[in-house]
Amino acid sequence: MPDRNPLDEAVVERLDEHDLRYTSGRRLLVRGLRSATGPVTLPELLDLEPDLPQSSAYRNLALLEEAGIVRRLVHDASDHARFELAEPLTGHHHHLICESCGVMVDIVLDDDIEHALDRSLESMAASEGFSLRHHNIDLFGTCADCRA
Amino acid sequence: MPDRNPLDEAVVERLDEHDLRYTSGRRLLVRGLRSATGPVTLPELLDLEPDLPQSSAYRNLALLEEAGIVRRLVHDASDHARFELAEPLTGHHHHLICESCGVMVDIVLDDDIEHALDRSLESMAASEGFSLRHHNIDLFGTCADCRA
DNA sequence: TTTACTGCAAAGGGTTTGCAACATG
DNA sequence: CATGTTGCAAACCCTTTGCAGTAAA
Numbered sequence: 642m643p644d645r646n647p648l649d650e651a652v653v654e655r656l657d658e659h660d661l662r663y664t665s666g667r668r669l670l671v672r673g674l675r676s677a678t679g680p681v682t683l684p685e686l687l688d689l690e691p692d693l694p695q696s697s698a699y700r701n702l703a704l705l706e707e708a709g710i711v712r713r714l715v716h717d718a719s720d721h722a723r724f725e726l727a728e729p730l731t732g733h734h735h736h737l738i739c740e741s742c743g744v745m746v747d748i749v750l751d752d753d754i755e756h757a758l759d760r761s762l763e764s765m766a767a768s769e770g771f772s773l774r775h776h777n778i779d780l781f782g783t784c785a786d787c788r789a
Numbered sequence: 790m791p792d793r794n795p796l797d798e799a800v801v802e803r804l805d806e807h808d809l810r811y812t813s814g815r816r817l818l819v820r821g822l823r824s825a826t827g828p829v830t831l832p833e834l835l836d837l838e839p840d841l842p843q844s845s846a847y848r849n850l851a852l853l854e855e856a857g858i859v860r861r862l863v864h865d866a867s868d869h870a871r872f873e874l875a876e877p878l879t880g881h882h883h884h885l886i887c888e889s890c891g892v893m894v895d896i897v898l899d900d901d902i903e904h905a906l907d908r909s910l911e912s913m914a915a916s917e918g919f920s921l922r923h924h925n926i927d928l929f930g931t932c933a934d935c936r937a
Numbered sequence: 938t939t940t941a942c943t944g945c946a947a948a949g950g951g952t953t954t955g956c957a958a959c960a961t962g
Numbered sequence: 963c964a965t966g967t968t969g970c971a972a973a974c975c976c977t978t979t980g981c982a983g984t985a986a987a
Contacts (some may be wrong), residue, residue, distance in 0.1 A: 662961055683951085689985065694969050699952060701967090715863045721950065737919055746917055753913030754909045761902045762928055769894055770933030771885055777927045780910055810941065810986055831976085842944050847977060849942090857986065943984070947984080959968070 648675065651730055652710055659708040665700050669693050669724070671710070679745040680714050680723035701746065716779075719743050735778040741787035748780070796823065799878055800858055807856040814831050814845050818853065819874070827884065828871035828894040864927075867891050883926040889935035896928070 649663075652671055656663050673689040674681065683702075687693055694748060702724055705711035710730065714723045723745060728734070733755070735744045750758075758776075766773040796809075800819055804811055815839055821837040822829065831850075835841055853859035858878065862871045864886060871893060876882070881903070885894045898906075906924075914921040 660966080664961075664967065666968075674825065696970075697951080697968055700954085700969095703953085713865060715865050717861060717863050722951085737914060737917055740920065740922065745844055746919075748913050748917065750909060750913065757902065758906060761898060762926070765896050765898065766885055766928055766930055769885055770894065771887065771894075771928070771930040772936060773928055773930040774888065775929050777925075777929070778910070779925045779927075780914055780919070781920040781923050781925070782914055782921040788920060808941085812942065814943075844941055844945075844978080848944095848979090851978090870976085913965070939987095941984100941986075943982105945981095947978105947980085949976105949978070951976100954973075955971095957968100957970100959966100961966070962964095 648726075648730060655708045655710050656737050659704075660710060661704060665685060666693060666697050667705065670698065670701055670705065674711065674724060674726050677725075679747050680712075680725040682719065682723055683723035684721065686724065715746065716743070735780065737780045737782065739784035739787055740781050746784075750778075796843045796874075796878060803856045803858050807852075809852060809856060814841060815849050815853065818849055819858070820845065822859065822872060822874050825873075828860075828873040830867065830869035830871055832869065834872065862893075864891070864893065881930065885928045885930065887932035887935055888929050889931050892932060894932075898926075903914050 653663055656667075661667075669692060670686070673686045673693075676689060677685070679688040681689070683695065683698060687695065688696065702711055702713065706713050706727075709727055710725045712725050714725065714736075716721070716723060718738070718740060725731070725747075732749070734747045734749050735747050738744070762776055763773055796819070797859075801811055804815075809815075817838040817840060818834070821834045821841075825833070829837070831843065831846060832845060833928060835843065850859055850861065852873075856859050858873055860873050860875045862873065864871060866886070866888060873879070873895075880897070882895045882897045885896050886892070910924055911921055
């Protein structure tokens with residue numbers, strides 16, 4: 642098995658834990674997701690990797706999500722779900738979303754803001770009786786192209 | 790028209806601006822949304838207000854959204870969209886979501902955290918060429934009932 | 938009385954699944 | 963070879979819409 646890189650290693654490890662094989666279709670999915678600059682819809686993914694049949698792509702994205710390799714997102718303005726590689730493989734980040742064209746871009750906040758926020762969110766959750774697992778921040782606005 | 794309260798006044802004002810009437814079905818929707826402790830799905834709303842027919846409820850929620858009275862949310866874990874009264878009528882807030890049962894609860898953050906965050910998010914957006922309109926924070930965890 | 942609105946039933950459309958053939962380890 | 967996986971096509975299910983009748987201002 643040539644061409645192994647750190648991301649593939651991590652993917653294979655998670656696949657093994659779930660008795661899943663790293664088939665050619667799953668390789669294409671991972672390659673397509675990695676080549677994107679943010680979460681992509683299924684049509685966008687099929688456009689990046691045209692050899693993927695739709696039903697297998699959906700089926701494998703669901704399996705990869707269960708294995709902790711993929712994260713599925715839904716965004717109010719789009720009919721399609723969006724997919725990205727999971728944070729353990731890519732690092733904690735948030736999303737900037739253009740309300741005009743729907744494009745989604747990854748962003749990373751300063752550590753000190755993240756920490757201050759974590760503390761505040763933790764206490765809010767506790768006061769409602771929740772145990773907190775993680776948080777999302779979505780920023781909505783208009784991208785440079787759509788304002789041009 | 791008796792029984793007007795401040796919320797109804799604000800609703801009527803927005804309806805008028807959009808040439809929409811405050812019909813009995815729309816009153817039931819607003820009453821149902823107001824009685825909930827967080828965003829609700831359509832089945833939940835029909836359960837709160839059983840006299841609402843499904844198609845009219847969906848149709849009116851869409852119109853009320855256009856009029857700035859209702860906000861529609863989609864949440865990864867649920868097949869159904871969720872609806873709440875829009876922030877101009879209720880105030881800025883975020884959501885705490887139970888990953889086990891799907892329930893959504895409104896929360897309000899401290900002003901100083903909101904302001905620090907606003908500044909940070911604004912500069913992130915600007916560095917990507919976006920003009921920022923608003924932000925969402927979703928907290929995911931497990932509610933007290935589901936941990937019991 | 939004009940125009941918006943209602944509710945039923947049927948269609949729409951992204952996503953999921955049954956099944957028989959195929960690949961992987 | 964035993965078991966996971968594929969891809970087509972059909973089903974699913976939340977949501978939307980056409981239409982003929984009704985209610986609001």
